[in-house]
Amino acid sequence: MxxxxxxxxxxxxxxxxxxxxxxxxxxxxxxxxxxxxxxxxxxxxxxxxxEKIQKPQIIFQDSNILALDKPPFVESYDLCKFFPEWNLLHRLDRETSGVILLIKEGSDFHTKAKMEFRAQKVYKEYLAIVNGILSEEVEITKPILTIKKGFAKSKIAKDGLPAHTLITPLQVSGKKTLVQAIIKTGRTHQIRVHLSSISHPIFGDVLYGGSPSSRLMLHAHKIAIFDYEFSSPMPKTFQGIIQ
Incomplete structure (x- = not known):
């Protein structure tokens, strides 16, 4: 050994x-x-x-917004190193892939976009593979408390912040389920904690009780803000697990 x-x-x-x-x-x-x-x-x-770190791909760009397809294992903040004129509008966990938005810091659009997020008017749709068979739609509104001691970890707690997640099963394969997750709020690890709380942790999410895998099976599939709508296809790694 x-x-x-x-x-x-x-x-x-x-x-x-x-x-x-x-x-x-x-x-x-x-x-x-x-x-x-x-x-x-x-x-x-x-x-x-x-795993080889992939370069983020541009989905769309204009004077207001830059939409990227973020690879897994890339910190959201590191995206600005690839695109130094842009700043994050929101963030994704390091292992989460999919659509992420960047803006010009201090612009009028930045101010308006931040207000849309705060007003919970931004449509955010994710795909996830979870442990177990989930056969019915589930709406989860359990409050979430985040503790940051070296690294962030969240939990369901009465004194936590309001959180809303709508889970819809899409496909069952063996003892795993591909689900759609739509969130109105954006708490730290929200989807991960909410799914774990109903005994369906995300595949690869060992922090919250999921089975070990090569990565966290969570993907930001679609986001819409104002008249903009962007999407990223389901990763091939997902397709290899859900057949």
Whole structure:
């Protein structure tokens, strides 16, 4: 047996430091399951799969707004490094893929767009693969409290902020369900916490009780604000799990 990061370094011909970084970023998996502990002991015969960071693709751009198709494993804030003239209007979790919007900081459109988010007038639709068979539509309005100590984690709590999620099952495959999630609010980890609260955590979301996978199976499928509407197709990784 040998430390995982040492074996990865040998396989990829990189330094131990680089190998640890890849594992810490959630980019390494073994047999389709993400590797979480760099110092864990594994067989020398272990074969690692390393996710390659993709460049975000432009869905639409004009003078007001830049819509991007965010790859998984990219921090929302890092998108501005690719497009330095633009700033985030909202954000997605690092492992969540899909549509994300950027604007020009301080513009009239920025001010109006922020007001739309605060007024809960922005349409936000996600796709997720969850553990278990979900056969009926579920509306979840449990309040969410977020605690930030080194990293953010949320939970259902009476003294939390209001949160609203509408879950609709789309397809069942084995003991997994592809669902549509429409949110009116935007609490930290809202969809993840709400689905976990009804015993259907998202596949790959080990933080909230989901089965291990190569990534968090959550995708920002569609967003609409004012007269704009943008969408991103379901990732191929989803299609490989839901057949």
């Amino acid at each position: 040998e430390k995982a990061y040492k074996l990865l370094a040998l396989q990829e011909h990189i330094s131990h430091k680089e190998a640890k970084s890849l594992i810490d970023k959630g980019l390494v998996s073994v047999n389709g399951k993400r590797l979480n502990i760099a110092r864990g002991n594994l067989s020398p015969k272990t074969i690692f799969t390393v």
